[in-house]
Amino acid sequence: MKTLILISHPKLADSATQEFLKTAGKSQTNVAFEYIDDLYKGTKIDIVQEQQRLIKYNRMVFQFPLYWYSSPASLKQYMDDVFTRKFVVANHLLRNKELGIVVTLGDAEAEFQAGGSEHFTISELLRPFEAFANKAGMTYLKPFVVSQFGYLEEEQKELLLVDYLQYVSAQMPLSLDNREKWLVDQLTHMKQEKSEDDQQKLDLIIGSIEARQDQLDDLKTNVKMIRDQEE
Amino acid sequence: MSDTTDWLTKQLSQLQEQEPSFINRSILEATKALVAEQNKRIRQAQDEIDGRIWSPDKW
Numbered sequence: 001m002k003t004l005i006l007i008s009h010p011k012l013a014d015s016a017t018q019e020f021l022k023t024a025g026k027s028q029t030n031v032a033f034e035y036i037d038d039l040y041k042g043t044k045i046d047i048v049q050e051q052q053r054l055i056k057y058n059r060m061v062f063q064f065p066l067y068w069y070s071s072p073a074s075l076k077q078y079m080d081d082v083f084t085r086k087f088v089v090a091n092h093l094l095r096n097k098e099l100g101i102v103v104t105l106g107d108a109e110a111e112f113q114a115g116g117s118e119h120f121t122i123s124e125l126l127r128p129f130e131a132f133a134n135k136a137g138m139t140y141l142k143p144f145v146v147s148q149f150g151y152l153e154e155e156q157k158e159l160l161l162v163d164y165l166q167y168v169s170a171q172m173p174l175s176l177d178n179r180e181k182w183l184v185d186q187l188t189h190m191k192q193e194k195s196e197d198d199q200q201k202l203d204l205i206i207g208s209i210e211a212r213q214d215q216l217d218d219l220k221t222n223v224k225m226i227r228d229q230e231e
Numbered sequence: 232m233s234d235t236t237d238w239l240t241k242q243l244s245q246l247q248e249q250e251p252s253f254i255n256r257s258i259l260e261a262t263k264a265l266v267a268e269q270n271k272r273i274r275q276a277q278d279e280i281d282g283r284i285w286s287p288d289k290w
Contacts, residue, residue: 023254024254027254155260157257158253158256158257158260158261159257159260159261159264161253161254161257162257162258162260162261176265176268176269176272179265180265180269183258183261183262183265186258187258187262190255190258198246201242201245201246202246204242205239205242205243205262208235208238208239209239209262209265209266209269212235212266212269212270212273213269215273216269216272216273216276219273219276219277219280220276222276222280223276223279223280223283226280226283226284227283230283
């Protein structure tokens with residue numbers, strides 16, 4: 001599975017959050033980044049080249065800070081230019097791909113709900129992207145929200161990093177089963193750069209995690225069988 | 232917590248302590264969380280099986 005992350009951010013170099021996410025994302029071999037604002041510097045954007053690039057990926061992720069309850073202007077410009085009617089509606093070239101949104105907030109996410117100071121939910125505010133995904137025949141993924149990155153503690157950043165990497169590169173939905181498979185892949189990859197002792201340790205860990213997942217699957221089958229017999 | 236969960240958590244913590252890369256440390260931390268989640272779900276499923284098998288309705 002290949003993912004393209006399209007970043008829209010007028011001041012990318014100043015953003016610690018974007019730097020963090022980009023450094024994390026680059027650790028994944030199947031994830032590529034494109035900085036939309038760069039495409040609009042100087043020469044005219046090559047629409048056909050962009051369309052050709054997009055069709056190579058299975059998952060497309062729009063990544064941006066929330067600017068007045070929407071994306072910065074460069075993403076809208078990109079969508080208007082590249083997503084032509086012929087490309088999206090007539091030729092269905094985005095059909096069956098996934099569309100994810102990574103949105104960063106300066107305010108607390110908890111305020112984005114009825115009764116909160118922002119009043120509207122993130123899902124409501126991002127509705128135009130969802131409508132686009134629907135029209136294009138894409139699967140719209142649950143938006144990934146990063147709120148108040150600067151206030152996060154080290155351990156929270158560690159967990160955010162993994163959640164983000166799973167959002168961009170793991171099989172959806174992010175069930176326990178799919179998260180387990182993704183983590184086992186990462187541990188297997190990590191093994192390559194380790195000493196022989198640590199490799200053996202990681203092999204035992206991986207074996208044990210996989211055995212427990214099998215055990216859990218068996219238990220779930222048994223529970224279902226018993227439940228089905230009851231009714 | 233089961234013995235396996237204890238053992239896994241300890242092994243992962245040891246690897247984490249000597250790990251220089253932030254990304255790898257994060258993956259090890261998330262693996263610890265996965266191990267805890269597996270432990271919880273295995274226990275809950277076993278409890279549910281026990282509860283349903285010993286239900287008074289079946290006496």
